[in-house]
């Protein structure tokens with residue numbers, strides 16, 4: 001291992017002891033969140049329980065949680081399966097502007113996807129921190145993932161969507177057939193789909209542009225009175241908003257500190273070490289760091305290179321770099337030319353791949369920390385089996401990521417206890433789960 005590799009490894013690899021301390025703090029924050037005390041893990045109630053598995057119907061799911069907005073038509077059959085009869089997506093051209101710049105194009109798009117016959121019940125997945133007032137209303141607490149539309153924070157996002165739908169319904173009569181049945185976070189809908197398929201599922205996890213978890217918490221574990229739940233009255237699905245967990249400051253490196261100061265999104269310290277929106281930037285900052293020490297990457301951050309631009313490197317670049325197994329890293333060289341680095345030596349390509357791997361592995365071990373802490377909070381002895389339903393491009397697409405999460409769980413829980421926590425990727429879970437939540441809400 002070269003000196004630079006050793007330096008990066010020491011900086012970016014938290015020890016097992018540090019992770020164990022984070023597990024403890026994370027549990028304390030869940031407890032405080034549930035008790036309604038100040039906590040960096042908010043634990044927002046969703047007003048629904050897990051589905052029974054018998055839910056049926058036909059629903060429109062709107063997934064709004066990043067630049068890629070999706071509309072899916074889903075028909076759960078009540079027997080462990082759901083048909084996706086249509087799925088369309090479009091990319092938002094901006095992540096800032098005012099509320100209408102966000103909701104008007106979304107309403108237009110839904111109008112293009114649904115037919116003007118019958119009636120349509122909508123499950124609205126809005127993947128940002130929302131304080132629910134009922135299963136079909138809730139106020140946005142703050143934007144995350146560098147979104148910055150004005151006039152939305154503090155507002156009921158269902159009302160904003162409905163206003164846009166009404167204002168567009170003359171141009172697009174199909175919109176007149178639409179009514180919002182439920183609002184949910186993507187982690188909650190992922191959990192719901194997981195539980196529809198397997199009743200052992202009690203956690204939902206998203207590792208994509210953002211990171212967050214949901215948990216099905218039994219009422220015995222909650223100190224304060226909660227509003228009634230639709231479905232099973234003995235439990236509530238909570239959107240944890242654990243991407244905001246601030247205990248990770250314990251293991252912040254200079255790269256994390258710099259990233260936090262650059263970001264336009266408040267808090268979200270755990271998310272900034274885990275999710276796809278930020279990992280590329282951490283890799284870029286590692287390059288900047290080594291270049292400024294005179295260790296490697298000389299000239300890489302000059303103007304015209306993606307390494308000289310904030311957020312110029314993305315999680316997709318990381319996946320491509322880690323994917324390249326060729327001895328001379330020819331693919332990495334080709335990618336680097338596209339990113340504005342005309343010439344580089346093999347050792348630099350290796351060091352870059354090494355930085356990508358260390359940053360992705362740290363992300364995966366922190367995901368394992370969150371899962372371990374949540375599972376231990378709900379079942380301290382891990383006497384039962386728990387299934388974690390996961391959706392998200394980073395979890396699915398980053399080479400070696402899932403293995404590293406499992407290794408992290410074994411490291412924290414031990415061999416036999418970690419076998420009782422099953423982490424499973426479910427494609428499109430967040431969208432399909434929206435239909436399940438809408439069905440639970442429809443009673």
Ligand code: BGC
Pocket residue numbers: 065126127128129130144145185186187206208209210211212213241243271
């Ligand atoms: C949001 C969560 C969301 C997560 C994954 C985070 O930035 O705060 O509400 O679940 O991203 O999409």
